[in-house]
Amino acid sequence: MVDDAASGDAATIRRRANALALAVLAQLAERPMHPYEIARTLKDRRKDESVRLNYGSLYSVITALVRDGLIEPAGTEQDGNRPQRTVYRLTGAGRTEVDDWMRALLGAPVKEYPQFMAALSFLPLLAPDDVADLLRTRLVALRVKVRRIEDDLEDLEHTDGARGETSELAVAGSRYELAILRAELAYADVLVRRIADGTLGGIEAWRAAVR
Structure with missing residues (x-):
């Protein structure tokens, strides 16, 4: 049987290896958004210069964040005849995660491999x-x-x-x-x-x- 704490630690390590997950949490810390709005905002602000962004990866990250309880659906939006889009919001656990993640990134240098x-x-x-x-x-x-x-x-x-x-x-x-x-x-x-x-x-x- 896998220890829950160990499993949670492993999930956190995997997540924190993906800067796109941080970008999603950061955008939802501002306000609820649907995935397209998240991507558009990141591009408008040129954050795609520092975070690798593509829609396939974005949806995978959002699915993982929902699974981990860090974000959750907050409703849907529809623009004209376009399909409905699910809007996501940060949970309390997500707010804690993005705060802890930022503190770790800024406060502790890590070995990178350029x-x-x-x-x-x-x-x-x-x-x-x-x-x-x-x-x-x-x-x-x-x-x-x-x-x-x-x-x-x-x-x-x-x-x-x-x-x-x-x-x-x-x-x-x-x-x-x-x-x-x-x-x-x-x-x-x-x-x-x-x-x-x-x-x-x-x-x-x-x-x-x-x-």
């Missing part, structure tokens, strides 16, 4: 010159992403500023992403230059190993 970090761990699989060329390609893409976010933030600040509604809270995620991208850009740029000029420690052994 794919780029994994690639850096295995650089000697490729020749140094190939690595440098690939990193130069990456640098171009990073600069494009940095510029896009900078432009988006500037446009948002101009738009909201004209309405007197500029909010740092609304762009905190984008500013964090921008800081991370700039740090990666700076690191990769230095790495490329050190590979190219031969000042990277161990590069001669690296070159010899892949000949």
Whole structure:
């Protein structure tokens, strides 16, 4: 027989590995919504930049949250001739969960496993010159992403500023992403230059190993 507490802990761990579940709880903490409204609001607020969003996953997450007692149906809505949509609301347990989850995310750093970090761990699989060329390609893409976010933030600040509604809270995620991208850009740029000029420690052994 499975211990109820252990089963509950396992469900919490699985749920907290899925940022889309947090996004759903966060939206319903504002007000009851149907799934389409949740998705539309996340996209309008550009939260899909930080949370992987698709409708199949969204409905799976909503089903799981209902099963776990964190959200519940609150009625239905119908827009014209479109099918009725179920509106969901946060339960008391859901309010507690989203509060605990946010506190854990903000207060305790956890080990994450970015794919780029994994690639850096295995650089000697490729020749140094190939690595440098690939990193130069990456640098171009990073600069494009940095510029896009900078432009988006500037446009948002101009738009909201004209309405007197500029909010740092609304762009905190984008500013964090921008800081991370700039740090990666700076690191990769230095790495490329050190590979190219031969000042990277161990590069001669690296070159010899892949000949």
